Amino acid sequence: MLTTSEATSTSPAPHHTHDVHNQAAPRTNVDEYTTNAVLREAVERHGAGWAHSELAEVGKLVGSASFQRDAELANTATPRLLSFDRWGHRLDEVEYHPAYHRVMGSAVSHGAHTGAWENPGPGANVARAATFMLFSQVEPGHACPVSMSHAAVPSLRLQPEVSETWLPRLLSRDYTAELDTPGKSGAVFGMAMTEKQGGSDVRANTTVAVPAGRGGPGADYLLTGHKWFCSAPMSDAFLVLAQATGSAGEGLSCFLLPRVLPDGTRNVFRIQRLKDKLGNKSNASCEVELDGTVGVMIGTPGRGVRTIIEMVARTRLDCVLGSTAGMRQSVAEALWHTRHRSAFGRVLAEQPAMTSVLTDLAVESEAATVTAVRLARAHDDADDAERGFRRLATAVAKYWICKRGPHHAYEALECLGGNGFTEDFPLARRYREQPLMAIWEGSGNVIALDVLRAMVREPESTEAFVSEVELARGHHPLLDEHLDRLHRQLADLTTEDTSRAQARARTVVESMALALQAGLLTRFSPNAVSAAFVASRLGPDRGHEYGTLPPDTEMSAILERH
Template sequence: MEPQAPPATHEITNQVPPLEHYNLYECDPTLRAAVEREGAAWHAPSLALDGAMLGKPEVIALAGAANRHEPELFTFSPRGERIDTLEFHPSWHRLLALLRHEGLHALPFDTPRSGAMAARCAGYFLHAQLESGSLCPLTMTFASIPVLQREHMLFAQLAEKLFSREHDPSDAPLARKRSMMVGMGMTEKQGGSDVRTNQTRASALGAASGRGAEYRLVGHKWFFSAPQCDAHLVLARTGTDAPISCFYVPRYTPDGTRNAIRVQRLKDKLGNRSNASSEVEFAGAYGIMIGDEGRGVPTIIEMANYTRLDCVIGSAALMRAALVQAIHHARHRVAFSRKLVDQPLMRNVLADLALETEAATVLFMRLARAFDAHLAAGRTGTAESDAERAWRRIVTPAAKFWVCKRALEFTGEAMEVWGGNGYVEEGPMARFYREAPVNSIWEGSGNVMCLDVLRALERDTQGAHALLAEWRADAQGSPALVAALDALQASLAAPPEEREAGARALAQQLVLCAQAVLLLRAGLNDHAQAFIATRLATSSTGGSCGRVYGTVPATFDHGALIAHAFNA
C-alpha cells in the first residue's frame, strides 16, 4: 500500500499576526505632544525616522536574538593567559550601534541646546521598548559624562571617544578604539545598597595623592555591571577608616596592558539576560582618583541621579511596549464571537493600562525638562528655579520608586491579555515580565528611593513649597486632586518617625499628584479625570489602594482612551 498523507486536523485561524511595520513614535500621541511641550520639537523628525526603523521586523528580531544568545565569559586564553573577556552575539552589538548612532549616550552633552535632554529621553524611550539589556552600558556611559567633565585633564583624553556615535565592540586599549563605554562599580558583598560599608582599598602609586593621582585598588565588587566596558567608576577607601573616594578604573592601563580586574563569574539573572553583570576582584588594579578625596559617594551619586532617570524611562517603555502588544492582540483576537477590544471589560482593562502609560510618559518628559534646566544653569552660571530643582531632586527618586514598581504589575496584566500565548517565550510578553523587576532594584530599591525623597524634602523645603504651590494652582478645577494634595501636605507635616514609616505612601501620593497635574497641563482632561478617579479619589473603585487594572468608571469613554494610546 502506498503511504497516506496524515489527515489535516484543522486550519490555523484566529491567531494574531506579529506587531511589526509600525512607527513607534508616530503612533504615540502623548509622546509626540510631550516632545513639543518640553522644547524638543527640533528633534521630532529624527524621532520619527528612528520610530519607523524600530518597527521593522528585522530590527525587532534583534531583541529576541540578543536574549536567547547570552554573553559568555572567557577567563583564560587557550594558552592559559588571564584575559577576562566576554563574547556577545552580533545582535547585541547591533542594538548598541543603533543606540549610539542616535546619540542616546551623550546628546545633551555633545549637543548642548534647549530641549536636548527631552530629545534624548524621548529617543531612549523608543529604543527601550525594543530591548532592555543593551540600555545598561549606554545609560552608565551617559551618566558618567557630567562626572568626568569635572576632571578636565582626564576628560580631554576621553571626550572624543565618549561622544563618538560609532559603537566599537573591540576589546583593546583605548588608544586603538574609535569609541568607549563606561560602567560603574559600587556594591560589595557585605553592604549592597549601603555603600558606606565598602572595604575596597586604594593605595597611592607615588608621592602624589588625592584628586587626579594614580592608585592601586585591592578589593571586590559584588555587582559590576557590563564588565566589558572600557572603564568603570569605582568606590574605594584610601585607608581602613578613611571616607570613601571615587576612582576611574580603565580596562587597560596606560602602558596598554590589561588592568588587574579579575571577573569571577557572570550573574545568572532573572531577566536582562542580554546584558552581562558580574562579580570582580581588583588585584592591584590601576585607577585615578576623581572628585575630592573622601567625597566618593556624592561624586558617584551625581552619576546615579542620571541613571535613576533612565530607570523611570526604561520602566515606562516596558509598560508602553506591553500595552501596544496587548492592544494589537485585542484588536485581532476573537473570543466568544467578538473581538477582545469590543468587549466592555477588556476595553476597561486596556483603557486603564493606557492611562498608566500616559501618566508615566508625561512624568519622565517633565523630569527631562528639569534636567535640561539644570544643565542650562551649569552652562550659564545661573541658578535653577526652586520648582525645577524640586522636580529634579524630589520627584525623580519618587518617580523611580513608583513607575518602576508599577511596571511589575503592569507587564503581568498585559501578559494576561494574551492569555496562554503571553506565557511562552516565543512572544515578547514573557521577556517584558522578566525585565520588569530590574529597574525597581537597580540604582536603589524602593525603600532607598523613598528615603531619598524624605531627605530631599527635608533639605529643600523651599523647593518643596514651590512645587506644591505650582501643583495647587493647576488643581483648582479638580476637588479630588485638591483633596489629594491636602493629604500629601498632611503627610509632610507628620513627625519624623511616622514620616519614615510611611515613606512609601508619601512617595506614591507625591507621584500620583504630579502625574494628575501633568495630564491636566497636557490638555488631556478626560484622561486626567479618569486617572484621578481611579488613583486619587476615594470612590467605589477603591481609589489607588488595593486596586486592580480595569476599574475605570463607565462614565469615561474607554474606547477613546485606547484609540488615543495606540493609533496605529
C-alpha cells in the same frame, strides 16, 4: 501479516489538519514614535519638536522586523564568560551575540547615550530621553551601559585632566565592541559600586585604594577588593568607589577604572562569574575582583558619594524612562493582540471587560510618559526651581513608576492569554525585565528614605515640588482634596520623630507621585484621560487591579490615543 491491499489502506496519509486563523499578525515594521501620540505630544510640549524627524527615524528602526529579531537574539543567545584562552592566559572577557552589538551600535549612533551632552540646548535632554525610551521599549538590556555612559559625564567633568581624555570618546557616536582596538574613538562606561557586605550601603565598602605616587585628585591608585554587581563588564571604563588611603586624603572616594591602560595592556579585572539574573538577559552583570587594579581618583578624597551623586540622579531618571518604555511596549502589544483576535463572537478589544483593562493600562502608560518627559525637561533648565523640582521629583517618580511597572507588564501579558506566557512573545521578557528598574539605583525603601532626606536637607526641593503640583489646583475636586491631604502629610512629617517618619515614608511618597501624575495629566492630556486617572487613583471607589475604571470613562477616546 497484512496483505498488500490492507497495508495500503492503513498507511499514514498526511493531510491538511487545520487552517491557522484568529491569530494576530506579527507587530513588525511599525513606526514606534509616530504611532505614540502621547510621547510625540510631550516631546513637542517640552521644547524638542526639532527632533521629530530623527525620532521618527529611530521609531522606524526599532519597530522593524530586523531590530526586533536582534532584540530576541540578544536575549536568547545570552552573554558567555571567557575566563581563559586555550593556552591558559586570563582573558576576563564576555562574549555577546552579534545582535547585541548591532543594537548597541544603533543606540550609540543615534545619541541615546550622550546626545544631550554632545549637543546641549533647549530640549536636548527631552530628545535624548525619547531616543532612549524608543530603544529601551524593544530591547531593554543594552540600555544599562547606554544609561551609565550618559550619567558618567557630570562626574568626569569634576576632574578636568581626566575628562579631557575621556569625554571626546564618550560623546562619540562610534561604537566598537572590541576593547583593544587601536585608536578606538568611542567609549561606553559602566559602574561598580556595591559589594557583598554592603549592597546599597556603599559606605560599608572595603575595597582599598593605595596611591601609586603622589595621590589625590587625578592621580593613579592601586585598588584591591571586589565588586558584587558590576554591570556591562566589557565597557571601556568604570566609575567605582573605594576607601582611599595615604597622605593626600582618606575615605570613600571615586575612581575611574579603565579596562585597557594607556600603554595598551589590560588592567587587572578578574571576572569571577556572570550573574544568572531573572531578566536583563542580554546585558551581562558580573562579580569582579580587583588586585592592584589601576584607578584614577575623580573628585575630592573622601567625597566619593558626592562625586557620583549626579550620576546616580541621572541613572534614576533612566530607570523611570525604562519603566515607562516598558509600559508603552506592554500597551502596544496588548492592543495589537486584542484588536486582531476574536472570542465568543466578538473582537477581544471590543468586549467591555477587556476594553476596561486595556484603557486602564493605557492611562497608566500615559501618566508615566508625561511624568518621565517632564522630568527630562527639568534637566534642560538650570534655574534653582527646576533643580529643586528634579531633585525630589526624580526620586518620587523612580519609586512609583518603577513599582507600577511589573504589575502593569503582568496585566498586559494576561491580555495575550497563553501566548503571553511564552517566550516567543516579547511580554514574557518584559515581565521579567520590569522589576530591575525598581531595584537598580535604589530599591523602594532606599528611594523613599532618600525623599525624606531631601525634604530635610534641601527644603527648597519640597517647595519646588509643591509649586509644580499646585499648578493643577482647580482642575478637579478630587485632585484638590488629594493636594490638601498631601499638604497635611508633609506637615506631619516635620513634627514626627525619625522612626515614625521612616515608617510612613512609602505612604507619603505614593501620595506625592499620584499628585504629580494627576496634576500633569490634568494640565497636558485630554480630559478623558485625566478624569479616568483621577477617579480611579484618587476617588473613593478606586480599585486595586487594572480594569476597574468608572463606567462613564471615555474608553474609546483614550484607546484611540494609544
